[in-house]
Every structure is written in structure tokens, then in C-alpha cells.
Amino acid sequence: MSPTPLEHRIKALIRLDGPLRIADYMAIVLGDPEHGYYMAREVIGASGDFVTAPEVSQMFGELVGLWAVDTWMRIGRPDPFLLVELGPGRGTLMADALRAARIRTDFLSAARLHLVETSPRLRARQKETLRAAPIAPEWLDRVEDLPEGPAIVVANEFFDALPIAQYVRTGGEWRERVVGLSDAGDLAFGLGLAVLPPPAVPPAARSAPEGSILEIGAAADAVMETVAARLVRSGGALLAIDYGTTRTAVGDSVQAVRAHAPVDPLARPGEADLTAHVDFEALGRAARRVGAAVHAPLEQGDFLLKLGLAERAGRLGADKDLATRERITGEVARLVAPEEMGTLFKVMAVTAPGVVPAPWSA
Numbered sequence: 001m002s003p004t005p006l007e008h009r010i011k012a013l014i015r016l017d018g019p020l021r022i023a024d025y026m027a028i029v030l031g032d033p034e035h036g037y038y039m040a041r042e043v044i045g046a047s048g049d050f051v052t053a054p055e056v057s058q059m060f061g062e063l064v065g066l067w068a069v070d071t072w073m074r075i076g077r078p079d080p081f082l083l084v085e086l087g088p089g090r091g092t093l094m095a096d097a098l099r100a101a102r103i104r105t106d107f108l109s110a111a112r113l114h115l116v117e118t119s120p121r122l123r124a125r126q127k128e129t130l131r132a133a134p135i136a137p138e139w140l141d142r143v144e145d146l147p148e149g150p151a152i153v154v155a156n157e158f159f160d161a162l163p164i165a166q167y168v169r170t171g172g173e174w175r176e177r178v179v180g181l182s183d184a185g186d187l188a189f190g191l192g193l194a195v196l197p198p199p200a201v202p203p204a205a206r207s208a209p210e211g212s213i214l215e216i217g218a219a220a221d222a223v224m225e226t227v228a229a230r231l232v233r234s235g236g237a238l239l240a241i242d243y244g245t246t247r248t249a250v251g252d253s254v255q256a257v258r259a260h261a262p263v264d265p266l267a268r269p270g271e272a273d274l275t276a277h278v279d280f281e282a283l284g285r286a287a288r289r290v291g292a293a294v295h296a297p298l299e300q301g302d303f304l305l306k307l308g309l310a311e312r313a314g315r316l317g318a319d320k321d322l323a324t325r326e327r328i329t330g331e332v333a334r335l336v337a338p339e340e341m342g343t344l345f346k347v348m349a350v351t352a353p354g355v356v357p358a359p360w361s362a
């Protein structure tokens with residue numbers, strides 16, 4: 001097989017400038033304007049490389065939509081307010097959320113829909129999915145570009161797509177992990193010269209053994225700080241759903257997935273999804289730094305059941321045939337079962353101080 005266009009480019013970059021930081025490797029593989037993973041391929045869905053919760057079941061987006069309506073009422077029904085999704089993929093979650101939100105027409109008429117999305121291909125896809133939606137979206141590249149005002153922000157499998165840096169415990173220090181070239185000219189992991197300054201080492205990693213890998217999601221932390229700061233300034237809430245850990249832990253979580261199966265993250269760059277587990281403790285720290293309230297991560301299964309997933313499934317299947325009811329039961333299982341998405345995925349909310357969203361309010 002001939003090398004991918006990105007493999008050529010990355011090798012040329014390394015020959016010219018030396019090894020790449022893992023964060024830079026991820027940023028190129030995912031975001032290169034021409035050949036980046038999210039730019040060039042149909043990535044999400046049964047025919048793509050991975051399936052996300054909104055693609056598993058319409059009930060996921062519907063419950064998120066009802067959560068948004070409920071949160072909007074808790075923050076005093078601001079009109080207008082920004083309804084924001086970060087990394088909307090195919091637009092499925094938002095389409096389902098807006099359909100469920102029709103129960104409150106005042107919510108819909110107050111909402112100004114903003115989608116933060118870098119991929120032109122996925123933007124086109126979102127436009128198509130949301131063609132019949134009750135409100136029209138506006139697209140932005142970055143959270144920094146969102147207009148001021150109270151905001152309800154949702155992000156499903158967004159933070160995991162942002163580049164992370166990796167450091168390897170070596171001789172008592174944390175040396176940055178890089179992608180360079182092997183003697184045979186293949187892409188290979190190695191150790192760079194940069195050292196993580198000791199104050200930046202999270203407490204959980206301080207006594208890690210030699211050879212341990214520590215991940216720092218600086219890009220995710222920066223997005224969180226920006227969003228949390230605006231929530232503190234103007235009011236609102238963020239719901240972040242992703243796979244990851246409640247507490248910072250050492251370990252290499254970078255994974256590449258193609259056609260629903262794991263592949264080598266350095267093989268055929270641009271053709272496989274590349275993600276890292278989200279460190280919710282670090283995201284929470286970033287939000288607290290700017291004065292926001294953090295509502296501790298719940299497991300996705302727990303969150304969805306508390307929001308009424310079982311009841312919704314019952315209603316959806318009530319007048320349906322057996323095959324449809326079985327399909328709905330299967331969808332519930334995929335979303336909540338511990339061996340599926342139920343426990344690996346976590347849900348965390350960040351709000352302006354004084355706001356407590358469901359289901360944290362119990």
C-alpha cells in the first residue's frame with residue numbers, strides 16, 4: 001500500500017524540523033485542512049469508523065434537549081440566549097434535541113443556535129441534518145468567536161478529539177514523548193528534549209514509576225477555561241459527555257480506530273480516528289480556575305437513567321411492534337450497560353456559580 005498523503009507530509013516535516021510533539025502529530029492528523037481525518041472522510045456512523053451515542057439512539061439527543069430546556073428554565077429563561085454545540089458531527093444530537101424541545105416554544109424562540117465546527121465537510125452534513133429544524137444554525141470555528149450572552153453548551157465526544165501532549169517518566173523527570181523516524185524511515189515514538197515543569201505535574205502522577213506515560217490535554221483545558229469564563233460572566237451551563245476518567249491517572253490512552261476496530265496510531269495517518277481519554281479532573285480544575293461551578297462527573301448510564309431514559313424508551317415503544325421494541329431495548333442497553341457505553345462515558349456539567357442543573361440537583 002502506498003503511504004497516505006499525510007504520512008508523506010509528516011515525514012517531510014520531521015526530516016526538516018525534527019520530531020513532532022504528540023499534540024502536533026494529532027493536530028495534523030485530525031485537522032489538516034486538506035487531508036485531516038475529520039476533513040476528508042465520512043467518519044461517524046455504521047458505514048464510518050465509529051458510532052457515537054446520538055447515532056446509537058434518537059433518545060440520547062432528545063434527553064439532552066430536554067436537559068437544555070430544563071436548564072434554561074433554571075437560569076431564569078434568558079431571551080435571547082445562545083444554544084451551542086461543540087463538534088456536532090453529523091448534527092444528529094442537535095436535530096433530536098430540537099425536536100424534543102418543541103414542548104417549549106418559548107425556549108426555541110429565545111435560542112440562537114451556534115455550532116462550533118472546524119470541518120467544512122461535517123458543517124455541510126450538519127446543515128443537511130438540520131434543514132428542517134425549527135431554528136437555523138450559525139457556524140463558528142472556535143469557542144472564542146461566540147458572541148456574548150447567556151449560553152447553554154453541549155459537547156458530546158468533542159473534548160476527546162482535541163490534541164494532547166504525552167510525557168514519559170525518565171530519570172525522575174517527565175520528558176515529552178514525540179513522533180520521529182526509525183532507522184528504517186518509519187514513523188516511531190521517541191523521547192524529546194522538553195521536560196514538563198514540576199508545578200505542571202498533577203499530584204496523581206508525582207510518584208509514578210519510571211516509564212509511565214502522563215497526558216496533558218492543554219487544548220481541552222483551554223477550551224474549558226474559555227467556555228467556563230463566559231458562563232461565569234454571562235450565565236449558563238455546559239454539558240460535557242465523553243469517555244475518560246473521573247480522576248487524573250497515568251497511562252497511554254491515545255487510540256486510533258478505523259472501521260470500528262483499533263489500529264496502530266502511527267500507521268496510515270489521516271485514515272483512522274485518533275483520540276485520547278478525557279481527564280475530567282483536569283477539565284474540572286480548568287473550570288474552577290476561572291470561578292465556575294463544577295458538577296462532578298456521573299457515569300453516562302446513571303445520568304441517562306436519572307433523566308428518564310427508561311420511561312422515554314417505554315413511551316417510544318408503547319404502540320410499536322415487537323421488533324421495534326427490541327431495537328429500542330437494545331439501544332438503551334448500548335447507552336447504559338457497563339460493558340458498553342454506560343460507565344466508560346462520563347457526563348460533567350459546568351455552570352455559573354449558584355446554578356445546579358438536573359440531575360445533580362436530585
Ligand code: SAH
Pocket residue numbers: 038044052053054055086087088089090093116117118119122141142155156157158161162
Ligand atoms: N458530537 C458528535 C461528533 C463527535 S466527533 C457526535 O457525538 O456524533 C468530534 C467532532 O468535533 C467532529 O464534528 C469534529 O469535526 C469536531 N472537531 C474536532 N476538533 C475540533 C476543533 N478543534 N474545533 C471544532 N470542532 C472540532
